[in-house]
Amino acid sequence: MKLAEALKVVQSTPHDAPGLQVALLCSFTPLHLETFLRAHLCKLFPGHSPTVQTGLYGDLIGNLQRVVGVSAAVVVIEWCDLDPRLGLRRLGGWEPSQLPDILSEVKRNCDLLHNGMAAVARDIPLIACFPTLPLVPVSFSPLARASEFTLELRSFVASLGATLSHVPGVRIVDSQRLDGLPSSRRLNVNYDLSAGFPYTLTHASALAEVLARLVLNPQPKKGLITDLDDTLWRGILGDVGVQGISWDLENHSQIHALYQQLLRSLGASGTLIAVASKNDRSLVEQAFTNRDLILRETDIFPFEVHWDAKSESVKRILGAWNILADDVVCVDDSPMDLAEIKAVHPAAECLLFPRENPQAAYELLERLRDLFGKDTISQEDCVRAASLRANAELRNGMDQVSPSVSGEFLRQTDGRLTLSSRKQPLDSRSLELVNKTNQFNLNGRRFQETDWQDWLNGPGAVFVVASYRDKYGPLGKIAVIAGDLLNSDSSGKRKLCVRTWVMSCRAFSRLIEYECLRWLFTKLDIEELEFDFLPTPRNTPMQDFLQQLRNAPPKPQCHLSRAQFMRNCPPLVHSVEESPNG
């Protein structure tokens, strides 16, 4: 982005849009970095009016201590923050005898920065960027040779980054994302000496874009649907047979092995993996049974292998996963099949596997990692695919018994519900549930991470997240309820205004929704619930549930009294406990 374009983007943002306050903390003059950051935030947060709060020149530690009233903090550290002698604007000496003292000062400042950043990250997301500029020629060795001094210096910074990466709420810029611009073209000596701003415009724009993306922290896609022939492996199974397909160096098909390896890693990180292939089902079964694929049959659910249109396969897979097309990525070597999928499922991300071009295929692997990248791997990520299978098993069990004995069936499942109302640190899984759940969803509202955190930090905000397990295995965190506790107008008794309520479809048919309401009435000692309900094209399960409880169709701001609930609630059989973490 050019500076002129950035200024125009900032100027065109409507001033009456909801604000988004982000702190930019650095010790240099923020100047154009501030403009670029604001412009990239405007682009990534449409409908918001981002503002960037900056601090005092030359006082990064103090700026960290003064952060207040923002939704996220961006900390940009350059070498001069670790020791002013490593910048261009201060003259402390570069004599060899001073190098040990510089190292001591850098180590001391790394400790101070760690404490300052960890303190900020307790309340808001913190994005940290470590030095991106070339080191000044302080060491006595030639520039091409890494000296003991520079290696030790860089190890202090690496150590600071590694330690901070364990702190919840901290996101660190991967310097590799900035490597498109050589470090020699990042420093603008003229700007630095005249205005205290050390970056070239190109570098400032690139850095601001990466920082803004980390502020946004987009939700990962949920599922990947892959083709088989010339995608998962090289060769057409129907033509070359089970022994003719390959994914190795010897047959020049190693890129397919790398693709399998990535898919296996994604699966182990909670991404759902399915196969959609026009193929002979028995041959595919033989391939997975007789050949030692890196991606195993057990990593995949479901298989759609037949000669029907790919879009039909995608439709069935979405049904089995119970997610929408905009949550999936389809990978195929056939542009025609991808176009056919896209025509029916326009929201799906359709990516071509470039079978003849390993370089382009490798870039696809990087793109996939980015689309499915996440902050942490949660317990739910580890059990997602297994619980989908288990849920199918449970539903089969439920289908085989009459309604009168289904309560007894549920009792035998030994369901255990754990409820937690802990708000800090921000639980990314809860927000993911709110933003991805469609069917059991009170109103379909989605939240940016910053808005969500600001709301929950407000007075009177109530937040409950429910985890569940039964004899079929753990489902992890499956429901989120958030609202505001209010005093009723007439009686003076308290009521909860439920603004958000979602439950994963994996938890259906277990009466967990009733158990959650019973807990709210009891725990919060409230007489009434008010639901900020809105009908959506997909929230029929929520509509049916509210209708059953209230004996009336749900409508916006509808109510449910404790007495109404007790009358219409079926017998509940779960064991309920509160999380020791609050």
Add this chain to the structure above:
Amino acid sequence: MVDLESRLVNCFATVFPDLTPPEIPSVSMGSLASWDSVAGVTLLSVIEEEFSLGIPPDDVSGLVSFELILDYLRRTQNDARA
């Protein structure tokens, strides 16, 4: 040269969006309150970007009005041609 002037007007309009195009050719740092030091650095950066040039620090102090900047750009371009 007309093109150069209109491109410079665009640079000013980008940095000072409250100015109308007819007002721009007569503005100077003294006559425009919003032309402070930060706006000045931003303006020169936008001009450097637009005209693909680097303005030496010694030249910066003289670039305090539209007219002076326009003269400077004309001279720079003539020098480059020569």
